[in-house]
Amino acid sequence: MADDFCDFTKDTFILKQPKKSPLLLRMVVLLFAMICGIYTCSIFLKQIGSRSSGLLATVHVVERPCETTNVDPLEKPYMHFPKPKTFSRAECACNPVRFFAIFSIQRSGSGWFETLLNSHMNISSNGEIFSVKVRKSNASTILETLDKLYDLDFLTSASKNECTTAVGLKWMLNQGLLQHHEEIVEYFKRRGVSAIFLFRRNLLRRMVSILANSYDQNAKLLNGTHKSHVHSPKEAEILASYKPRINTTTLIANLKQIQGMTANALEYFKSTRHMILFYEDIIKNQTMLNDVQDFLRVPRMDLHSRQVKIHKAPLSLQVENWSDVEKALKGTPYESFLHADYKI
Ligand SMILES: *[C@@H]1O[C@H](CO)[C@@H](O)[C@H](O)[C@H]1NC(C)=O
Ligand SMILES: *[C@@H]1O[C@H](CO)[C@@H](O)[C@H](O)[C@H]1NC(C)=O
Ligand SMILES: *[C@@H]1O[C@H](CO)[C@@H](O)[C@H](O)[C@H]1NC(C)=O
Ligand SMILES: *[C@@H]1O[C@H](CO)[C@@H](O)[C@H](O)[C@H]1NC(C)=O
Ligand SMILES: *[C@@H]1O[C@H](CO)[C@@H](O)[C@H](O)[C@H]1NC(C)=O
Ligand SMILES: CC(=O)N[C@H]1CO[C@H](CO)[C@@H](O)[C@@H]1O
Numbered sequence: 403m404a405d406d407f408c409d410f411t412k413d414t415f416i417l418k419q420p421k422k423s424p425l426l427l428r429m430v431v432l433l434f435a436m437i438c439g440i441y442t443c444s445i446f447l448k449q450i451g452s453r454s455s456g457l458l459a460t461v462h463v464v465e466r467p468c469e470t471t472n473v474d475p476l477e478k479p480y481m482h483f484p485k486p487k488t489f490s491r492a493e494c495a496c497n498p499v500r501f502f503a504i505f506s507i508q509r510s511g512s513g514w515f516e517t518l519l520n521s522h523m524n525i526s527s528n529g530e531i532f533s534v535k536v537r538k539s540n541a542s543t544i545l546e547t548l549d550k551l552y553d554l555d556f557l558t559s560a561s562k563n564e565c566t567t568a569v570g571l572k573w574m575l576n577q578g579l580l581q582h583h584e585e586i587v588e589y590f591k592r593r594g595v596s597a598i599f600l601f602r603r604n605l606l607r608r609m610v611s612i613l614a615n616s617y618d619q620n621a622k623l624l625n626g627t628h629k630s631h632v633h634s635p636k637e638a639e640i641l642a643s644y645k646p647r648i649n650t651t652t653l654i655a656n657l658k659q660i661q662g663m664t665a666n667a668l669e670y671f672k673s674t675r676h677m678i679l680f681y682e683d684i685i686k687n688q689t690m691l692n693d694v695q696d697f698l699r700v701p702r703m704d705l706h707s708r709q710v711k712i713h714k715a716p717l718s719l720q721v722e723n724w725s726d727v728e729k730a731l732k733g734t735p736y737e738s739f740l741h742a743d744y745k746i
Contacts, residue, residue, distance in 0.1 A: 538578030
């Protein structure tokens with residue numbers, strides 16, 4: 403259009419030339435030429451402008467909320483598209499991320515369970531981040547730490563890459579979790595965090611593990627180093643050779659206390675999205691790990707851990723004063739712990 407207009411004025415100019423134009427006419431023509439030039443220029447600049455705003459438009463496409471129109475509405479609260487400050491999610495920016503927390507108590511197999519999860523390329527479980535005192539000092543430090551974790555800005559050795567699609571932590575009930583349960587439940591609902599409860603069915607077995615582990619903290623049976631988890635059958639055998647003596651005076655109160663803690667946790671968090679697992683069930687049937695992967699909405703993979711189970715023998719052979727323990731539990735609600743054992 404601009405070119406046509408200019409050609410037209412040029413033509414008029416040429417047509418008029420033979421008439422020996424006076425100075426005024428020359429000035430008018432010059433002015434025309436200038437206006438024409440400026441007009442052409444402005445059109446040119448406008449085109450450049452629209453091209454660069456085209457570039458801006460593509461940047462906007464990336465920052466637009468990711469597509470969730472075909473998603474089950476029930477799923478939406480649990481799908482997140484974090485924008486970490488510390489790195490770019492790049493090509494996976496629109497892969498939804500799930501937030502989770504593994505709730506457990508010490509010596510319940512959660513260390514093993516977490517290594518299994520972390521063997522999945524899309525899962526990042528960041529360990530017991532609330533074992534650090536300052537992070538669990540009050541509800542606000544807890545929620546701040548969770549924000550950082552779920553924004554993918556909490557960097558640990560378990561942090562993965564831009565294609566991590568399930569991010570979480572391992573959280574012991576006594577690490578501020580029960581104490582600040584109201585704020586944490588509210589947070590889980592607000593931010594769409596799912597809980598995975600992992601407990602042991604046989605709390606007597608757990609007690610053996612607790613006592614043996616705390617004994618080893620001083621005894622350091624493995625060539626002078628204390629290990630809570632081992633990677634070879636030989637190391638497992640050495641650690642299992644210690645048979646703890648169970649204090650039968652405090653035994654019942656102890657079991658009751660642990661049961662109370664787990665029951666409270668289940669009650670407090672029952673309104674959040676959650677699943678309940680028992681260590682013994684996974685040991686016996688590892689296809690249950692598929693249920694966990696489905697729960698986290700990650701593609702199913704074979705999960706593996708290098709950890710080797712320490713106490714494999716029947717319970718009666720792993721307790722120094724077994725006959726006392728039998729006597730103490732007979733006729734109590736905990737009697738089943740004596741018998742409901744498993745073989746590896
Ligand atoms: C899982 O991770 C792989 C490798 O990083 C990636 O190609 C894939 O898209 C991720 N899967 C999901 C569901 O995001
Ligand atoms: C929470 O704890 C942190 C760190 O110990 C402290 O700085 C902060 O003042 C505490 N906040 C509240 C509300 O108590
Ligand atoms: C202890 O150390 C010795 C000598 O270095 C080594 O042969 C042995 O395998 C170690 N045992 C364990 C359980 O690590
Ligand atoms: C069992 O624990 C109680 C309370 O802590 C303690 O008084 C008692 O001495 C313990 N008994 C044994 C045999 O260690
Ligand atoms: C093992 O677990 C899977 C998944 O939870 C379940 O479908 C299956 O019935 C279980 N098998 C046995 C033998 O319990
Ligand atoms: C308190 C205590 O140690 N009681 C018994 C534990 O079990 C051994 C062997 O079964 C007994 O010798 C102890 O007296």
